[in-house]
Amino acid sequence: MQDVLNQLALGFVHLGTGANLAALAVGLVVGMLVAVLPGLTLVMGVVLALPFTYGMSVTPSIVLLTAMYLSGTYGGAFTSVLFRIPGEPLDVPLLWDGYTMARKGEPAKALGWVLLAALAGGLITAFSAVALAVPFAKFALRFDSPEYFAIVLFGLSGVVALAGDSMAKGVVSLCIGLMLATVGVDETYGADRFTFGVPILKDGIEYLVVMVGAYGLGEVLARMEQGFVTPPLDSGRKVETRFPRWSEIRQLRGTALRSSIVGVLCGIVPGAGATVGSFVAYGVEAGYGKNRLKLGTGIPEGIVAPQLASTATVGGHMVPLLALGIPGSGATAVILGAFLLHGVQPGPQIFQTSGDMVYTIFASMFAAVIGMCLLGYFAIKPLIWVLRLPEAVTSAFVALFCFVGAYSERNSVTDLWMIVVFGVVGYLFERFRFPIAPMVLGCILGPVAENSFMTSMLSYQNDWTIFFRRPISGTVMILVVVALAWPLVRLLRGAIRARRVGPEVAALERELKP
Amino acid sequence: MNARAKAIVPYAAMLAIAAFLYGRTASFAALGRPGQLGPDFWPKAVLVLLMVTCAIEILRVALAPPAKPSALANAKQGHGEGDDHAPRYPVLLLSGIVLTILYVPGMQVLGFFLATAIYLAAFMVVGRYRRYGVVAVTSIVGSLAFVFVFMKIVYVSLPIGVGPFQSVSTALMALLGIH
Numbered sequence: 001m002q003d004v005l006n007q008l009a010l011g012f013v014h015l016g017t018g019a020n021l022a023a024l025a026v027g028l029v030v031g032m033l034v035a036v037l038p039g040l041t042l043v044m045g046v047v048l049a050l051p052f053t054y055g056m057s058v059t060p061s062i063v064l065l066t067a068m069y070l071s072g073t074y075g076g077a078f079t080s081v082l083f084r085i086p087g088e089p090l091d092v093p094l095l096w097d098g099y100t101m102a103r104k105g106e107p108a109k110a111l112g113w114v115l116l117a118a119l120a121g122g123l124i125t126a127f128s129a130v131a132l133a134v135p136f137a138k139f140a141l142r143f144d145s146p147e148y149f150a151i152v153l154f155g156l157s158g159v160v161a162l163a164g165d166s167m168a169k170g171v172v173s174l175c176i177g178l179m180l181a182t183v184g185v186d187e188t189y190g191a192d193r194f195t196f197g198v199p200i201l202k203d204g205i206e207y208l209v210v211m212v213g214a215y216g217l218g219e220v221l222a223r224m225e226q227g228f229v230t231p232p233l234d235s236g237r238k239v240e241t242r243f244p245r246w247s248e249i250r251q252l253r254g255t256a257l258r259s260s261i262v263g264v265l266c267g268i269v270p271g272a273g274a275t276v277g278s279f280v281a282y283g284v285e286a287g288y289g290k291n292r293l294k295l296g297t298g299i300p301e302g303i304v305a306p307q308l309a310s311t312a313t314v315g316g317h318m319v320p321l322l323a324l325g326i327p328g329s330g331a332t333a334v335i336l337g338a339f340l341l342h343g344v345q346p347g348p349q350i351f352q353t354s355g356d357m358v359y360t361i362f363a364s365m366f367a368a369v370i371g372m373c374l375l376g377y378f379a380i381k382p383l384i385w386v387l388r389l390p391e392a393v394t395s396a397f398v399a400l401f402c403f404v405g406a407y408s409e410r411n412s413v414t415d416l417w418m419i420v421v422f423g424v425v426g427y428l429f430e431r432f433r434f435p436i437a438p439m440v441l442g443c444i445l446g447p448v449a450e451n452s453f454m455t456s457m458l459s460y461q462n463d464w465t466i467f468f469r470r471p472i473s474g475t476v477m478i479l480v481v482v483a484l485a486w487p488l489v490r491l492l493r494g495a496i497r498a499r500r501v502g503p504e505v506a507a508l509e510r511e512l513k514p
Numbered sequence: 515m516n517a518r519a520k521a522i523v524p525y526a527a528m529l530a531i532a533a534f535l536y537g538r539t540a541s542f543a544a545l546g547r548p549g550q551l552g553p554d555f556w557p558k559a560v561l562v563l564l565m566v567t568c569a570i571e572i573l574r575v576a577l578a579p580p581a582k583p584s585a586l587a588n589a590k591q592g593h594g595e596g597d598d599h600a601p602r603y604p605v606l607l608l609s610g611i612v613l614t615i616l617y618v619p620g621m622q623v624l625g626f627f628l629a630t631a632i633y634l635a636a637f638m639v640v641g642r643y644r645r646y647g648v649v650a651v652t653s654i655v656g657s658l659a660f661v662f663v664f665m666k667i668v669y670v671s672l673p674i675g676v677g678p679f680q681s682v683s684t685a686l687m688a689l690l691g692i693h
Contacts, residue, residue, distance in 0.1 A: 055668045168571045172528055175564035179535065182557045191542040191553040194535065217614070225607035226600060228641050392641030393652060396634045399614065403621075404660060408670045416618045424611065432524045450556045457551050 027067025035075030097302025121311030122369030177442020218426015267316015625675025
């Protein structure tokens with residue numbers, strides 16, 4: 001413990017250098033801007049910032065992206081509470097109580113609750129990342145290829161299980177990602193796979209172009225099809241924050257505790273990101289909160305629970321990313337990409353090989369939480385100005401960022417064509433409501449999964465039961481089975497319920513569940 | 515196209531593509547060593563999972579009884595929630611895709627600055643933004659900013675075009691102090 005605190009103190013010292021502080025400040029402002037704009041998602045923003053990190057060293061790059069990630073979970077709350085425009089999907093629950101409180105004449109107080117929840121969630125997430133990452137990494141040092149395969153499989157199955165209303169769509173999306181990862185020269189045998197005689201495909205498909213194309217250009221095309229209907233903001237509403245009284249804050253201890261646990265857990269479980277955390281925390285409050293019957297009428301619990309949980313997921317996500325090298329969300333997949341682009345492989349060894357960097361990142365999380373709250377309190381008014389920009393203008397620049405971002409990595413025109421292809425794929429995913437995250441994670445984790453699987457098979461004479469016979473991998477494989485079986489169990493229960501109460505009532509019940 | 519057919523189309527397309535790719539695995543299956551899993555094993559496993567999922571989903575949609583919209587779904591639509599029935603503009607989408615496709619060869623011929631300025635302006639106009647003064651200023655200043663940031667600060671070698679367009683890019687770079 002003493003060692004961790006010493007390292008963290010050193011991390012704060014390293015954070016004090018000009019490059020790191022500048023990265024932190026820029027990350028906070030840009031993250032906030034991205035979250036405020038309804039057309040830009042948080043993941044998209046982090047993806048678009050990635051090319052700017054090429055010329056930077058690894059620590060400021062990660063500090064920049066992590067700061068964006070953290071402040072992005074807070075920025076969208078302003079537009080949700082004040083203008084009923086959720087900047088991010090994770091801000092939707094804030095419409096129910098945050099906007100209602102603002103409508104009741106207390107917008108400043110609603111923003112005060114949001115700020116407090118973001119501060120609490122941010123500090124909890126930073127503490128949990130510091131506390132959990134080292135034990136996680138020490139545990140991971142015992143891993144061999146079967147354990148790695150089981151963990152990656154667990155990550156992928158979690159993404160599929162939480163893919164939304166259709167598990168089949170999640171599986172299809174994941175399989176497409178895994179197949180994209182197989183394109184190129186196979187590492188074990190040196191065989192050309194799915195290259196179709198095109199030389200550039202021998203190098204494989206860069207997951208960066210998949211991410212940028214599908215998330216960025218795909219979203220732009222989808223919004224273009226809808227005619228860029230979001231009207232520019234033209235409101236003179238006053239933007240100020242007023243803190244609640246201490247006695248009011250104390251009454252929300254239970255809400256804070258429940259939401260913190262939900263947030264950190266949703267962070268650690270792959271696939272369950274800030275959006276899931278936000279909705280689950282609101283749902284938990286609706287089920288167990290003291291004022292659950294008043295939820296939706298503009299009470300503080302309905303603001304604190306989703307905001308605190310969504311911010312608290314960030315540190316949870318950083319734990320498997322740093323300790324195992326496994327991203328659990330779109331944003332952490334981009335951060336992993338930044339690590340790899342700088343030649344750093346996250347995993348259990350990173351605490352020995354790059355301890356300074358890791359603790360500087362942890363220190364930056366604490367600083368980012370304070371910074372984003374100060375920014376939210378003092379500087380949100382000019383930031384909200386971006387909402388006055390017409391959607392067609394911002395979308396044109398987002399598309400441009402996608403192209404430049406993809407081109408910058410290899411200076412290859414082929415990557416520009418890939419962006420167009422994956423932009424159209426992303427649009428089709430959006431159109432047919434297929435989730436993009438499983439495809440992206442499949443593309444990134446596919447090679448890790450294949451290599452660990454093939455190595456296990458070579459080492460254990462093609463005995464696939466090895467994954468179940470070793471204690472750690474066996475336990476994780478059981479979790480994989482549970483993660484995959486759970487949606488099926490839910491489906492079965494739904495069918496039984498539908499038989500008992502009729503399909504229409506059952507469908508209505510399903511839709512009413514948070 | 516009715517709702518059932520619309521739901522089946524993506525899965526049927528994926529099933530066909532997966533079957534085609536499965537056939538292609540034969541070309542690299544031969545490179546495997548006896549007694550060991552070859553380079554075809556992993557893609558085959560993924561493709562089988564994909565084909566089985568698509569087949570199940572096609573059967574499920576085809577055999578399911580016609581769904582009646584629930585009361586809540588009707589209420590949501592009444593309040594404008596959910597964007598399934600929001601107006602769509604396929605011509606706009608198609609124009610955006612064509613514009614984006616043209617941008618790639620355009621960048622190689624015209625160079626980054628000229629192609630980007632034209633692309634940005636065209637994108638905004640196609641996106642139904644009609645304040646032409648703002649369009650012109652935004653696209654030119656935006657393109658210049660991109661050239662400056664990426665070529666001068668991030669050191670990315672953006673395309674400079676061919677023939678006379680190359681001279682324009684070179685002159686612009688000299689003006690911005692990019693060597």
